[in-house]
Amino acid sequence: MVDLVSSLPDDLLGHILSLLTTKEAALTSILSKRWRYLIAFVPYLEFDDSAFLNPEEGKQTREGTRQSFIDFVDRVLALHGDSPIRKFSLKCKTGVDLDLLNQWICNVLQRGVLLIDLSMDLGHRCMFIEIFMSRTLVELKLGSGCRIAFGPEHISALPMLKTLTLDSVSWSDSGQLERLLSACPALEALNLANVHGSYPNVTVSIASLKTLTIKSVSLSGPAHVFSFDTPNLLCLNYTALFEDDYPLVNLEYLVEAQIKFVLTDRLIKLVSVRKNGLLMLSEVQKLIRGISSVRKLYLSPGTLQVLGQCSQAMPVFNNLTFLVIESSMDIRWQAMPVLLKNCPRLETLVIKGGLVHCVAADCGDACTCISREEKGRSLASCPVKRLEIREFQGTLREMEMIKHFYYCFLCLKEMEIYVKDGRPQFLAPLASDSNPFKHLLGRNVIIKVHGSLT
Numbered sequence: 001m002v003d004l005v006s007s008l009p010d011d012l013l014g015h016i017l018s019l020l021t022t023k024e025a026a027l028t029s030i031l032s033k034r035w036r037y038l039i040a041f042v043p044y045l046e047f048d049d050s051a052f053l054n055p056e057e058g059k060q061t062r063e064g065t066r067q068s069f070i071d072f073v074d075r076v077l078a079l080h081g082d083s084p085i086r087k088f089s090l091k092c093k094t095g096v097d098l099d100l101l102n103q104w105i106c107n108v109l110q111r112g113v114l115l116i117d118l119s120m121d122l123g124h125r126c127m128f129i130e131i132f133m134s135r136t137l138v139e140l141k142l143g144s145g146c147r148i149a150f151g152p153e154h155i156s157a158l159p160m161l162k163t164l165t166l167d168s169v170s171w172s173d174s175g176q177l178e179r180l181l182s183a184c185p186a187l188e189a190l191n192l193a194n195v196h197g198s199y200p201n202v203t204v205s206i207a208s209l210k211t212l213t214i215k216s217v218s219l220s221g222p223a224h225v226f227s228f229d230t231p232n233l234l235c236l237n238y239t240a241l242f243e244d245d246y247p248l249v250n251l252e253y254l255v256e257a258q259i260k261f262v263l264t265d266r267l268i269k270l271v272s273v274r275k276n277g278l279l280m281l282s283e284v285q286k287l288i289r290g291i292s293s294v295r296k297l298y299l300s301p302g303t304l305q306v307l308g309q310c311s312q313a314m315p316v317f318n319n320l321t322f323l324v325i326e327s328s329m330d331i332r333w334q335a336m337p338v339l340l341k342n343c344p345r346l347e348t349l350v351i352k353g354g355l356v357h358c359v360a361a362d363c364g365d366a367c368t369c370i371s372r373e374e375k376g377r378s379l380a381s382c383p384v385k386r387l388e389i390r391e392f393q394g395t396l397r398e399m400e401m402i403k404h405f406y407y408c409f410l411c412l413k414e415m416e417i418y419v420k421d422g423r424p425q426f427l428a429p430l431a432s433d434s435n436p437f438k439h440l441l442g443r444n445v446i447i448k449v450h451g452s453l454t
Contacts (some may be wrong), residue, residue: 045080045108046089046117047073066094077107089117093145096120105131112136119143119167132180137161144168148176157183167193178203192216203248205229213237228290236291245283249290257291260300282310289315296322301331301353308334316342326352333357336366337378350388354420355398368397368404379408387412391420391452406440406447414446421452 049069069092088108092101101120108116109130115138116131131140138160142148147170161184171177181187181204189211190204202225204212209230216226216239226240227248234253239260261284284306291297292315299307304325307314311334320343327333340346357367365379387405392398406415437447 043086048091087115092120115139117141121145139163141165163189165191203227216240246286256296258298261302263302298324301328311338324350333363340382348386
């Protein structure tokens with residue numbers, strides 16, 4: 001029988017092998033002499049020591065797993081020779097000698113690797129500094145277990161780095177992050193996740209940055225102080241406790257923002273005390289004013305709740321055309337009237353989590369919580385043309401709110417409703433072929449009812 005696959009060109013076989021895991025690709029070297037060194041044509045090497053825990057035989061001993069993993073990495077790198085590498089990924093939780101890790105990293109750096117993704121258990125040891133001197137790296141991901149320590153003399157520049165991700169990384173002192181960022185003159189995307197108290201004061205000052213993602217929800221340690229000096233930033237995704245401070249917010253050309261404030265019982269109690277509450281809310285206002293140029297905005301339930309406490313200082317979002325708010329049963333809509341009034345160019349409004357929220361007297365005309373004659377005209381003055389409601393359950397209260405929106409959004413042209421999966425069976429069925437809102441008359445508004453949006 002003719003082996004047609006083996007007769008294919010080396011580059012094509014290398015591409016086929018790159019579709020497999022590195023472990024599977026390495027196993028092909030035992031097929032024949034033809035396949036022995038083909039792994040050298042695979043530009044993506046991904047090593048994960050969890051793959052060496054055999055589920056059929058039970059977990060190996062930690063030492064056995066560690067040695068098997070070391071032998072495998074050594075063998076693959078040896079087979080790979082001096083071939084170029086585009087991506088090197090290393091997930092190592094069993095503990096490997098730091099000198100050996102440094103040897104592997106230096107190996108791929110010397111071959112012009114473009115992407116490095118590391119997650120390992122270094123304990124209290126600090127990782128190698130060579131990685132911060134690469135002239136070829138385009139993307140660097142450092143995950144849990146990576147500990148960084150270097151002085152100014154240990155980092156010159158990462159001139160090609162476009163994307164940097166730091167997730168649960170620890171630092172020897174609070175100035176390490178700023179020194180690293182200052183060495184990335186071409187950085188366009190920065191992702192900071194699980195920001196810990198080890199560097200509570202964070203200044204992001206990068207003129208080239210286009211996308212910034214920060215997730216800072218540590219419940220221990222001091223509040224964080226974030227300064228944003230990123231005048232060319234286009235997209236911000238920010239998740240944090242709302243007690244953080246923002247001395248500098250330079251986001252002049254921001255296009256899209258997701259703001260997710262996390263509330264805790266402690267923070268809710270602090271806000272209830274007038275002096276503490278006013279101070280914390282004034283800090284929030286700095287960030288909200290700084291993002292007022294956005295065109296697309298997402299607000300989490302916690303953010304909506306916080307904005308309700310400082311709605312009188314709400315900025316005008318002159319460029320905003322697309323607004324997404326997420327509601328929940330325990331969130332008040334106090335911010336909604338002012339928010340809608342302060343979006344003079346809003347075209348699309350998306351409400352996630354359904355229309356049910358905490359009943360309150362200060363929602364104005366944004367809902368039907370409290371019936372009274374004069375509730376304001378925030379809906380009537382809002383230019384929104386398209387309304388999308390997700391996770392709709394069809395309760396009597398929600399049905400009334402649909403009717404309210406239908407008649408009060410005077411510029412509305414289209415309403416799309418996505419019904420929540422698993423809604424209570426005692427509620428009437430909602431289906432697109434039997435529109436429950438066809439009785440609404442007097443407006444030229446198209447209403448579409450869909451199944452769950454997944």
